[in-house]
Amino acid sequence: NAGVTQTPKFRVLKTGQSMTLLCAQDMNHEYMYWYRQxxxxxxxxxxxxxxxxxxxxxxxxxxxxxxxxxxxxFLLGLESAAPSQTSVYFCASSYGPxxxxxxxxxxxxxxx
Amino acid sequence: xxxxTQTQPGMFVQEKEAVTLDCTYDTSDPSYGLFxxxxxxxxxxxxxxxxxxxxxxxxxxxxxxxxxxxxxxSANLVISASQLGDSAxxxxxxxxxxxxxxxxxxxxxxxxTIIP
Numbered sequence: 001n002a003g004v005t006q007t008p009k010f011r012v013l014k015t016g017q018s019m020t021l022l023c024a025q026d027m028n029h030e031y032m033y034w035y036r037q038x039x040x041x042x043x044x045x046x047x048x049x050x051x052x053x054x055x056x057x058x059x060x061x062x063x064x065x066x067x068x069x070x071x072x073x074f075l076l077g078l079e080s081a082a083p084s085q086t087s088v089y090f091c092a093s094s095y096g097p098x099x100x101x102x103x104x105x106x107x108x109x110x111x112x
Numbered sequence: 113x114x115x116x117t118q119t120q121p122g123m124f125v126q127e128k129e130a131v132t133l134d135c136t137y138d139t140s141d142p143s144y145g146l147f148x149x150x151x152x153x154x155x156x157x158x159x160x161x162x163x164x165x166x167x168x169x170x171x172x173x174x175x176x177x178x179x180x181x182x183x184x185x186s187a188n189l190v191i192s193a194s195q196l197g198d199s200a201x202x203x204x205x206x207x208x209x210x211x212x213x214x215x216x217x218x219x220x221x222x223x224x225t226i227i228p
Contacts, residue, residue, distance in 0.1 A: 042203050098207065103157035
C-alpha cells in the first residue's frame with residue numbers, strides 16, 4: 001500500500017551542488033506535482049505534469065527542473081543548489097485535475 | 113490578493129467539543145473546487161474533504177463537514193466531537209478549473225491543538 005513514495009527523506013547539500021529528488025506513485029495517476037513548503041506558509045507549486053512525457057511550470061519554478069519519462073515517476077532536479085531552496089518538498093499525484101491529490105511524506109532539504 | 117485566507121493561525125479546543133476552522137477564498141472562476149488537508153506533526157499531508165462549486169449540498173466525510181457558503185466565498189471545516197488525534201495543521205486549498213489552472217492554491221494553515 002505504498003501510494004506516493006519520495007526519496008530521499010532528508011538531505012543536506014552545500015551551495016552549488018546538484019541533486020535529484022525522486023517521486024514514485026503506484027496508483028496509475030496521470031497528474032503529478034512538486035510543491036515546496038516553507039515555515040508559516042502553505043504549499044507552493046514548483047512544477048507539475050499532466051501525463052507521461054509532459055511537464056509544466058508552477059508558481060515558483062526558478063532553479064528547478066523536472067522530468068516525467070515514466071508515468072509512475074516524477075523527478076525534481078536542483079542544478080546548482082542555493083540556501084533559498086532550503087525547504088520541505090512534497091510530491092503529489094492525482095487521477096485528474098479535479099480529484100484529490102495524494103501526497104508523499106516529504107523530503108527535508110537543507111542547503112548550507 | 114490572497115486567493116485563500118485562513119485567519120486563525122492557532123486554535124485550542126477542549127476534547128470532544130466541535131471546532132470550526134475558517135477559510136475564505138477569492139476567485140472569479142465559476143468552476144472551482146475546495147479541499148481541506150490535515151498535516152500532523154509527522155509531516156504528511158492527508159486529504160480530508162472536497163467541495164465543488166456546483167455541489168448543492170455541503171460535503172461530509174465522517175466527523176468532517178464543510179460549511180460552504182458560496183455567496184460569502186467561505187468554506188469552513190467543521191470537526192465534530194474532536195479527538196486528541198485531531199491536533200495538527202489544517203490547510204484549506206482551492207483548485208480553479210480553467211485550463212492551465214492545474215495547481216492547488218493553499219492557505220497558510222491553522223494549527224489546531226486539542227486539549228484533554
